[in-house]
Amino acid sequence: MKKITLITKALACCVLLMAVGLNSCIEETFPESSTATKDQVMKSKSAMEALQNSIVGYINEYNSYERDLNYYNAYNFDFGYPAWGIMRDVMCEDFYIYSSDYDYFPEYGLCTSLGVNNTMSYVLYGYYFKLLKRANDLVGLIDANTTDPLLKQYAGVAHTYRALAYLDMARLYEYKKTGIAKLDNEAAANKVYGLTTQLVTEKTSETDARNNPRVPFQTMYKYILDELETAGNLLNGFTRSAKNLPNSAVVAGLKARTWLELGTRFEKYPADLAAFTAVRSDITSAKDCYAKAAQFAREAITASGAQPLTESDWFGGKSYTTGFNSILASSWMWGIITKEANVYSAYINFASNMCPEQTFGVANATYGATRTISKALFDQIPDADWRKASWIAPGDAGKAPGSKYRTLLTDDDFKTLAPYAGLKFKPNEGNMIDYKVGAAMDYPLMRVEEMYFIEAEALAASQGVAAGVSALESFMKTYRYDSYKCSATTLADFRKELMLQKRIEFWGEGIIFWDYKRLELKVTRGYKDTNCPVGYRMNSIEGYCAPWFNIYFNKYETDQNKAIILNPDPSGVISDWTGQ
Numbered sequence: 129m130k131k132i133t134l135i136t137k138a139l140a141c142c143v144l145l146m147a148v149g150l151n152s153c154i155e156e157t158f159p160e161s162s163t164a165t166k167d168q169v170m171k172s173k174s175a176m177e178a179l180q181n182s183i184v185g186y187i188n189e190y191n192s193y194e195r196d197l198n199y200y201n202a203y204n205f206d207f208g209y210p211a212w213g214i215m216r217d218v219m220c221e222d223f224y225i226y227s228s229d230y231d232y233f234p235e236y237g238l239c240t241s242l243g244v245n246n247t248m249s250y251v252l253y254g255y256y257f258k259l260l261k262r263a264n265d266l267v268g269l270i271d272a273n274t275t276d277p278l279l280k281q282y283a284g285v286a287h288t289y290r291a292l293a294y295l296d297m298a299r300l301y302e303y304k305k306t307g308i309a310k311l312d313n314e315a316a317a318n319k320v321y322g323l324t325t326q327l328v329t330e331k332t333s334e335t336d337a338r339n340n341p342r343v344p345f346q347t348m349y350k351y352i353l354d355e356l357e358t359a360g361n362l363l364n365g366f367t368r369s370a371k372n373l374p375n376s377a378v379v380a381g382l383k384a385r386t387w388l389e390l391g392t393r394f395e396k397y398p399a400d401l402a403a404f405t406a407v408r409s410d411i412t413s414a415k416d417c418y419a420k421a422a423q424f425a426r427e428a429i430t431a432s433g434a435q436p437l438t439e440s441d442w443f444g445g446k447s448y449t450t451g452f453n454s455i456l457a458s459s460w461m462w463g464i465i466t467k468e469a470n471v472y473s474a475y476i477n478f479a480s481n482m483c484p485e486q487t488f489g490v491a492n493a494t495y496g497a498t499r500t501i502s503k504a505l506f507d508q509i510p511d512a513d514w515r516k517a518s519w520i521a522p523g524d525a526g527k528a529p530g531s532k533y534r535t536l537l538t539d540d541d542f543k544t545l546a547p548y549a550g551l552k553f554k555p556n557e558g559n560m561i562d563y564k565v566g567a568a569m570d571y572p573l574m575r576v577e578e579m580y581f582i583e584a585e586a587l588a589a590s591q592g593v594a595a596g597v598s599a600l601e602s603f604m605k606t607y608r609y610d611s612y613k614c615s616a617t618t619l620a621d622f623r624k625e626l627m628l629q630k631r632i633e634f635w636g637e638g639i640i641f642w643d644y645k646r647l648e649l650k651v652t653r654g655y656k657d658t659n660c661p662v663g664y665r666m667n668s669i670e671g672y673c674a675p676w677f678n679i680y681f682n683k684y685e686t687d688q689n690k691a692i693i694l695n696p697d698p699s700g701v702i703s704d705w706t707g708q
Contacts (some may be wrong), residue, residue: 173278176269180282183262183289184372188464189572190327190472192255202476204232206251209250209464210478210571212296213638215248219676220640221630221651222505224660226546227496232481237664239676243697246681252300253682256293263290279365284362288374289573291355291382292573298324298348299389299642300679301697307669311678311696320693322400324348325681341691346403349390353408356383371455372465377432379387381461384425384582385642391417391589392646415590422586423578427694432461434576436607440513442552443534451534451551452636453479462574466556466567474563478571481555482636484545485536488563493544500548504652505631512609515632523546536560538691548659552636571635577607581630588622596622604629623647645677654705665705675701 160255176482186192187209191202205211217223235241235248242249266286270279299394303320305312315321323342332340343351360379368375394401394414394521405411436457444451455463471477480489482499492498501519509516517533524532525547535542535551536558553564588596597614599621604612608629616622627643634640644651651674654665668674674699686692 129588139372144301152299168689176266176279176537177280178260179266180285183259183266183286186259186262187289187573188466188470189255189258190470190476192258192579193251196286200393202473203247204476205248205325207473207477208255209573212252212313213253213571214478216638216641217355217636219651219674220636220644221653222502222640223317223369224502224548224664226498226500226549228661228663230490230495230497232490236676239666239698239702240700242676242699243680246680246699249362249680250682250684252679253685255299257328260290260293263293264328264332265286270628275433278360281366284359284366285361285572286374287355287359287380288382291352291359294325294327294348295352295382295386296357297388298352299343299645301325301681301695302345303678304645304648304673306675306678306698306701307672308675308701311675311698311701314696318693318696322403323326323693326692327351327594332375338689339691340689342693345393345400346407349386349404350407351385352566353383369413370462370465371460371463374462375431376430377434378462378574380424380431381426384421384428384586386580387417387421387424388582388586389642389646390617391415391421391586395589396648399517413462418586418590422583422590425586428461429576429583430578430624432576432579434461436580436603437575438607441517443517444554444558446588447558448534448536449554451554452572453554453556455570455572457572459575459577460570460572461571461576461579462605464571464573466570471564471567472636474567477563477567478552479555479567479569480563482550483566483569484551485557486555486560486566491615493541493546496546498546498549498679500546500659501550501635502653503630503657504689505635505657506548507630509632510609510611512611513632514609518635520545520547520549520551525549575634575637577633581626581633585626587625588619588626592620593617593619596626600626600629611696641677645673648673650674656707656708658705663704666702668702 142427161579173236189208191197191206192208195202195205195208215233215236218236222455231237235246247603263286266282267290270283274280302324303315322344324345325342326340327343327348328337328340360376363374363376363379366375370498374623377703391414392406394417411417437459438459441457473614474480474488475490479486480493481497483489484493484498486492506519519531526543527543529542533551536554556569557565557567584596584599584603586609589600593616597616600614601612614625616625630643631640648671651668653660658665678695678698680697681692681694683694686694
């Protein structure tokens with residue numbers, strides 16, 4: 129595939145490339161032969177498998193933007209899906225950088241240059257549509273009525289990844305009210321409320337792609353649910369060889385995420401329900417959606433056989449080497465497998481940005497780009513909760529770890545880490561020196577713990593707060609600490625407590641952003657004694673979505689697709705908190 133280095137051309141043409149046929153994907157899959165045809169691929173199951181693997185492999189793609197590495201380095205944030213998880217956490221309120229000199233995700237931390245000049249958003253947009261192209265190519269090759277078990281598996285994998293991509297994009301790009309009149313009025317004037325992203329499938333022609341508007345939420349979410357239903361049917365009975373392939377339990381988990389999203393939408397905006405019931409007549413209320421979310425979360429828990437992490441699992445076992453870096457972890461339902469061959473750079477990778485216990489990246493004490501938990505969240509974790517030792521208490525910074533912290537570092541090296549530094553993510557095999565080994569760490573796409581939290585919230589919203597409290601307490605007492613107590617009696621208070629636990633549980637995993645945008649929660653980084661760096665201390669408006677959560681979209685797509693309407697540019701609309 130010919131590399132394109134001009135930013136405008138690369139991204140403006142991205143969707144069109146996906147729509148106009150198979151040739152580019154075939155050439156990528158079989159680089160030794162540029163003459164493979166669609167007919168040849170359809171006759172070869174090994175070729176089909178290669179196309180499936182190109183989807184699964186792309187989730188971890190390095191340099192997806194295709195910068196010419198003879199002249200440039202890849203963008204520092206361009207290392208696949210894990211990078212977008214960091215981006216999402218950066219946008220929230222509990223994930224700070226100790227020293228910003230080597231911050232590779234500054235746009236969404238500083239909330240500046242988020243519009244036409246935001247290179248990160250260009251790469252994000254292109255990444256998702258290139259992932260979709262691979263899924264579309266494979267779906268387009270397989271007869272929808274095939275009875276061949278292997279072809280059903282390949283198609284099921286493609287449909288699952290397509291649903292994942294569109295669920296992410298729908299939530300990233302849909303504009304939610306911010307409380308900033310300039311932005312909200314512009315969104316209303318341009319009629320972007322309720323719009324997600326454009327739909328491009330295996331049936332989309334180049335002509336269609338050039339005039340392809342963003343679809344309304346009801347169209348997109350029906351499509352996602354239909355995709356998941358198809359995927360579930362195709363993968364029914366499929367036994368996967370590794371957890372980087374989705375199965376029916378993963379599909380159930382994605383359904384749980386989707387129905388939770390819809391339940392909250394119709395709870396907050398009842399008027400939206402009529403638009404959705406026009407395409408899904410079986411849904412009559414927000415409670416119907418929450419009931420389905422609880423149903424599928426429980427199905428995912430049961431079907432996966434996954435078990436929540438124990439304290440020992442969480443901290444990397446007896447040798448502290450497997451903490452959040454191995455797909456073999458008991459709780460991981462789905463994840464990314466990274467091999468040494470997938471590691472191209474010492475610093476452009478997840479471990480470099482997230483593991484302070486290594487010498488090859490930027491998150492260590494030498495470079496100072498250590499990721500820290502917010503003081504406000506840390507202070508709410510009781511000492512009885514063993515997860516608290518995932519971060520260095522400010523009173524322990526500069527001291528030896530003792531028996532409190534499970535670390536790979538020597539006492540002297542541990543003393544150099546910043547207060548509130550996160551120790552959650554360990555380099556692969558505990559290798560702190562060789563980046564080809566240490567950075568080859570796996571990444572979770574779905575942990576079973578998320579399903580327990582979805583189930584608890586969905587039960588509270590559909591069956592009453594007491595049902596949610598019971599579910600949350602059961603999980604926390606069984607798997608986290610046995611003195612846990614939830615005293616909430618209202619849904620609002622229950623959600624506040626549940627979100628507190630999710631913020632602790634999924635710190636650094638890119639999960640919590642979806643909840644903040646779904647529930648339109650205030651982001652608070654600026655407050656008395658905050659440990660958030662100056663320049664990053666923006667506070668959003670209570671009761672509204674943080675402006676920077678509404679991803680701008682891609683300005684250059686409008687050069688090729690005349691039907692695209694852009695979101696308002698949220699750059700710098702909220703000033704840094706200064707203590708006033």
